[in-house]
Amino acid sequence: MAYLELAKLRKSWGAHVAVEGFDLSVEEGEFVSFLGGSGCGKTTTLRMVAGFESPDSGSIVLGGEDITRKSPNRRNIGMVFQNYALFPNLTVAQNVAFGLRVRRVPRAEVARRVDELLGLVHLADFGGRYPHNLSGGQQQRVALARALAPRPRVLLLDEPLSALDARIRQHLRTEIRALQTALGITTIYVTHDQEEALSLSDRIVVMDKGRIEQVGTPAQVYHEPASAHVAGFVGHLGVLEGIGTADGRFSVADQTVTPPRPLAPGAVTRWSLRPERLVLDPSDPALERLVGQVQSVAFLGSVVRTQVVIGDQVLPVDAFVDPKTPQPRVGASVVVGWNRHSGWVN
C-alpha cells in the first residue's frame, strides 16, 4: 500500500459535482502536482486531504491509517495557502513556532527548530518582524517554514506562488523543490501553471471537470498526453483541422500530408502538433510539409515563435534563436515540416 491512498473520492455541492472517482496513490517523499484549470476540482481534492472538506464518499488513508473523517487539527498535515494566511498578530518567529507550541514542544526545542526553519528559508534575521513588514515572497517563505516546523506527514501547497510576480515565483519554485528534496517530505502541490507543475513534480495529476485525465511523470504528460485536453493544457499546441482523402491522407487548404494512420475518406480530423516539433523550410525530405505564409514573428528570448497561416488556419512554429540565421519575414511564403509521427490525430 502506498503512503497516501486516495480512493474513489467524491465531493459535490448540491447538483454540482466538484470531484468524482478520484483514485491516487502517492509514495512517501514523492512530489505530486494537481494540474488543471479553474473549477477542475484540484483545490477541493487538496482540501479533502487537509480535512477542510468532507468527501461524500471514498477514503483517504495516510500511512495505513484511515483519516477520511479525522478533524484537520489531528491529521498532522501541513498546508501552505495561496494568500499566506500568516497570523498578523504574531511575529515571524511566533508564526513558525505556533504549531510546535500547540504540540507542547519544550521551549528550547521550539527556539532551535524556529531558527533552523528560518535559516532554511533564508529569513534568519526576520524572526522579530511582523508579517506586514515582509514582502509577498518573504511572507510565503514564512508560511512554508511554519507549515514545515511541526514535521507534518504530508505538505500541501495550494497555488502558493500565484500571488507573486514572475521573477520571485521562479526563484521560490526552485527553493520549494530544494527544500522538499532535502527534507524528503511527501508533497502535494496544486497549480494551474503547467510550467510550475512540469518543473517541480515527480508526477503530475492532470484534472478536468472533477476527474483525473492523466497521471504521469512530467515527460509522460508532455510527450504522451492521454487526451487532446491534456495535450492542450500541458505545453503549447497548434491544431490543424483537415479532411481524410480517398487514399487515407490528411487534406488541408488544398494540400495533403500523410498522417500516422490512414484516415477514413471525408472524415473531419484534427492534427495537434507541438510548436517545437515543427521546422520552417526543412531540408529533410522525409518530413511531411505544408506551404503557408508568415503571419507574425515573436521573439521570446531563447525561442522565436512564428505564426504560419495555412489556408485559414494558423500554426505556431518554435525555433531556438540563432543570431546567425535571419528571422522569417512577415508575409513571406514558408514550408512547415514535421515528422508524421509527431502530434495527435483525432
Place this chain on the structure above:
Amino acid sequence: MAMKKAKIRLDALLFYILGALYFLVPLLATFLFSLRGKKDEIGFQAYLNVFADPNFLKSFTFSLEMAVLTVVLGLGLLVPTVLWVHLRAPKWKVALDLFSLLPFVVPPVILAFGYIKLYGPAPFAWSSSPLLLAAGYVVLCFPFVYRSLDGGLKAIDLKRLWEAGASLGAGPVRTLFTIVLPNLRSALLSAVFLTFATVLGELTLAVLLAWPAFGPYMALVGRDLAYEPAALAVLSFGLTWAFLGLIHLFSRGDHGVSRTR
C-alpha cells in the same frame, strides 16, 4: 491646478469651521453655563454639587455595572454567532444584518413594555432582575456590537486563518483565543466602548423597568436643578470622548491585519 487645489482646501477648511462651530458652540455654551453654579462667580460649584450627591455615584456605579454585564452578555452572545455565520453559514449574514437594524426600528419604549408584559407575570417573573435590564441593553447595543465585529471580521481572512490554525494542530478554542480574538482587538474594543457609551446614557429602559441608572439620574437632575444638568452633560460628553480616546489608544497597537493580505 494649484489654484484649484487651494480652492478645494479653502472649501474643506470652511466646512471644518462650520462643523466645529455647530458642535462646539453649544458645548462651550453648556460648559460656560455649568460654571455659573454660584451666583456672580465663575467656578466648578455645579460639578462639586454633582459629586457631592450620593445618588450620582450610586447611579453611575449601577450603570457601570450594567455596562460590564451588557458587554459580557453581548460579546458572549454575538462573538460566537458572528464567527459562526462568517465561517459556516454565510447565507445567514443577510438575516443577521437585518436583525441588527431592528433596535433602530423598534423603539426602546416598545421593548420595555414588551419585557414588562412577558416577564412581569409568572412563570417568567424576571422583571425585578437587573439581568432583564442588561438583556434589554444587549438588544439596544446589538447594532453597534454586530457592526464592529462584522467590520473586524471582514478585515481579516477569517476562514484561512482558522484553517491555518487547524492545519498546525490547533483546536477551535485555541485558534479562537490565540489567533482570531487578538486580530479582532480594535473591533472588540469598539464594541465594548460603544456599549459603555450607550448604557451610561440610556434612559427609557431604565425608567420603565424602574432601575436607578445614570440616565434617569441625569433626567431627574435636569428637571429639578439648573446648573448641575449642564455639568452632568459636560461630564457625560467628556466620558464618551474618553472612551473614544481609549479606542484610539488601544487600536494603535494593532498590527495592521488588513494590510497583511
